[in-house]
Amino acid sequence: MNNNIERLKELIDSHHNIVFFGGAGVSTESNIPDFRSASGLFNEKLNRNFTPEQLVSHTFFMRYPEEFFKFYKDKLIYEDANPNKAHIALAKLEDMGKLNAIITQNIDGLHQKAGSKNVLELHGSIHRNYCTKCGKFYDLEDMLNLGNIIPHCDVCGGIVKPDVVLYEEALDNGIVNETVNALSNADLLIIGGTSLVVYPAAGFIDYFDGNSIVLINKSTTSYDQKASLVINDSIGDVLSKAIL
Template sequence: MRTKSLTQAFEHAAEIMLEADGRAAGLTGAGISVASGIPAFRGSQGLWDKYDPFEYAEINNFKKQPEKVWEMLGEMLAVVEKAHPNRAHKALAELEGKGLLRTLITQNVDGLHQAAGSLEVIEFHGATRDLCCLSCDWRWPDFKLIAVKNLPPHCQQCGAVLKPDVVFFGEPIPERALLEATAAAEKAKVMLVIGTSANVHPAADMPILTKRSGGKVIEINLELTPLSGSVADLTILGPADQLLPEIIAACERLVGNE
């Protein structure tokens, strides 16, 4: 059942998006990819029932026991390789195509925003598609599990075990991603925060930067977060793959009425 307040929320979101006149950024987290079959770290389902991410996605554990960590990585890459973008990813690509969204900052490593057609994507925590060698910096772009007979994959230059180019616990955010994301957040007149619990820093600081620079924050998530009722000007609770297309439809109605 559609409540009147939900319709009003979509219209309010659309007004804010149109007012920003393209000066909009997005911040996405694991919640947006759950509908694509990729389980979130937090919450108990699938992969993370079996492997504690704080143990298996920790950089010193990878350095000590890369073979063990690759047991998890092999399963994770298999999940990511067969995942497809859902309606939320496609809606964000559509917003960019319409000139209503400039930059997307994602905490996800699954590459689904690009697969959906988004062009300006800052991968805050890297991406699983590329492997890198911690010993000699050799890289394997667009790696697919089918490319190797056995895991783990090894560096073709020095023989060390390769690591997906994602930020493990205990590693810093890549400097370039942090600088670009910070600039995008400060310039944005509105930031759409989608599917993130907003408690992993520094990613969670991005909407705060937008707010401090005089911009607005729209939050779309299944549950309330530390941003709700404080940093967020508008919080809409629900699944992003259902809510984002509604916001686009509301934008279209508003533009049509002008």
Template sequence: MRSTLEICTSLIAESKDIVVLTGAGISTESGIKDFRSKTGVYQLAPEYILSLDYFFRHPKEFYQFAIENLHHPDAIPNSGHEILARWEEAGKVKHIITQNIDGLHQKAGSKNIIEFHGTMKTASCLNCGKKYSAEEMVSRMQTIEKFYVCSHCNPKREKEQYIKPDVVLFGDAGEWFSIEGFNTILHHIAKADCLLVLGTSLKVTPFSTFPQYRGRGVPIIIINKGDTPYDHQEETYVIQDSIGKTLLQIEKKLNER
């Protein structure tokens, strides 16, 4: 009887349109703490501190927390990120839809990425739209008292020109949280001939609903150290192990074919 790893290798070998869903579990292998595990950064309620309401009421404290916990300029992609980039270059992986805001997929060389929860790499003025890099914001924090107020526009109310990180906060709506955004994502998933789920518990909506939109009979491969609501569905293959290690094993088997 074939092992789950061998079945997954065959499925990936046969697939030409893989859509990948990634969560915090792929980035923990690059040393980035995850969000909700027992050792994650959100021992305090994330719904409170990472909310639009908290951002407007306490912009300084918000930025101190965000830069300390969500900005990881020195993190480097791990073998999981690198293999996905190679598979994209080879034409197998067509899209990566990620919950992560760390930019590691891009650093690894992947190009077709939907950052569903946005990115920490940039911040934008809520009034004029001017973009600031995370590095600029760190520099502003060190040199300007009201660093979170845009220097390029002059509306009547100061809060209208706050500079907000380009991440989706609680109570917020990102660019993909629109009818057009959802339709684009669901179109990619409906076309896929395999879904590869990496490092996400698939418990946070609406991201958790995406696998439901795959075509009939399309397999799901889940590599995640915890359980997901999809683990016991038909055509679902689950490996509860390290993502980097597992993808390296699959890549090795693919290269031996």
């Protein structure tokens, strides 16, 4: 076991109110690509190039719903994805009574699939979908079975929108409050799989008032200098060695 892993293990052993803050890098090890890594996408129908961020914006959803759902279903839904070593290690840490919350920017639900219970999904989830007219709930399978490209409610015919936070939309106030509370009360913050450049999510880190921050990411981040420990490696490998 190398020195960084040994140091992480010591930090975990000596703290009892741990919060994990994770981004896309947690799920890339489950073969879910970070959609932001895609370049501009040309749409023949609209004769325009769009960034991935534009394609998952509220404006695009309202103006071009068919093009939105084509991109959404192709690039953001991975039904066959399974939890990786990072998800499993974090679920174990929660079982041990040390991890009090997972704050995630991901929408894939893999933390819950691994067994984690207290998961705060800043950007929502693909597994929850609601009719924009009557509010009927659809899980992922039911939404995908509504037929055609744009899912329409089988009760009122309204468009069924994923419960994900699109660009230009506000975060859920309840989740924001729980996130701030979890970070404010934590004594150890482990940040993994995120470059901390997506706001407002990355800004929540400033609410942490504990004494130790661990950063696990394959590349450097702007928060490296504030961390007690920085590990530039696979988050799945690191957490599984330190926890399992």
